[in-house]
Amino acid sequence: MGFENFKQIVEATQKGFENVKPIMEGEIAQSNKFLGNILFPRESTNELVVRRREHHKTNITGNYRNRYEGSRRLITPEFIKDIVATLPHKGNTDLITKQSLNWLTVNKDNAGAQAWARYFGSSSEKLANVMRAIWTLNEFEACRAITLGTLRFANGHELDFPYTDFDRTNQDSLGIAYHTNAHDWFNVDGTVNMEADIMSDFENIKTTVVDRRGRVPEVAIMNRLTFQSIWQNEILNEKVDNLNQPAYWLHYTNKDDMITNPLGIQFYVYDEYFYPDPEMAEYLDVDAFAPQKYIPDYTVVFAPRRLGTRWVGPNDENNGTDSYVKTWGSIDEREITVEYGEVSMPMPDDFESLHVAYVKDLGD
Incomplete structure (x- = not known):
């Protein structure tokens, strides 16, 4: 079976992806009584967003390299050249990695469509579970930043x-x-x-x-x-x-x-x-x-x-700002990948x- 036929089968069940956003932004947001969601709510969008108070621009602590992106260079502004911090673990992490995905074999009896349905049900559950972990970490970091005045990064630097x-x-x-x-x-x-x-x-x-x-x-x-x-x-x-x-x-x-x-x-x-x-x-x-x-x-x-909204720091090679929450599905002939990423500094913009x-x- 060619890729076009495979694609048609997948697109027939593509409505499954419509459930991803409610799982992440609706159900979990309602089920977790997170203080941070009340005081400084996250953006309710999957598009690139950034909010930053311009007069605090000099407080940026550096450019954070995502440890899951090998090609990204770490550029640290001169005035904080001694501070090298990596992005916390939650940032832009593959929730369902390619290694853990099941290969979908499509044949004439539409087993591929059945496999996709089983896969999506399993991956949606995993996605929701990891989302809870990410949001829990976000909440704890936000409260720690407010109550203790410090952020702790993945390399142990405070x-x-x-x-x-x-x-x-x-x-x-x-x-x-x-x-x-x-x-x-x-x-x-x-x-x-x-x-x-x-x-x-x-x-x-x-x-x-x-x-x-x-x-x-x-x-x-x-x-x-x-x-x-x-x-x-x-x-x-x-x-x-x-x-x-x-x-x-x-x-x-x-x-x-x-x-x-x-x-x-x-x-x-x-x-x-x-x-x-x-x-x-x-x-x-x-x-x-x-x-x-x-x-x-x-x-x-x-x-x-x-x-x-939340105050965010830079995550870009030119030291620009890039805060995002996104989901996407990537389909090729033999695999489907679902990825969730969030990059943000857990601070309100009105501190x-x-x-x-x-x-x-x-x-x-």
């Missing part, structure tokens, strides 16, 4: 990006005050500081963001352990005592506005986590098979409800509006 000298003991000029003495909602030993003036902190943080021309914080995101500092806080409960309901009860009855009004800040408890396998744990520099929280303990992220508070006493 970058303070884009927050220079950003850690738990200083205030950064780019607008994120990570820790001040006012944010000691927990004592050194991890017990709740019941006398911390949390409401004053909320007001001061709001003023700080507005002064640097960021958008007013609307949400305060933390995990459940950190939230204990709010519902156990004596000062905060006294401020709502006239309602005859303690602060923690107001939260669990969805009446947070009674606590934060008129500041307009809504509490969000985000307890999502995942378990990395050994290879991924080594890449992330975390414990293997230990739960990894997207929002670390003692960390509160103040932000608007939406932060815009001037972010404020991250580390609320545990460092003992300094």
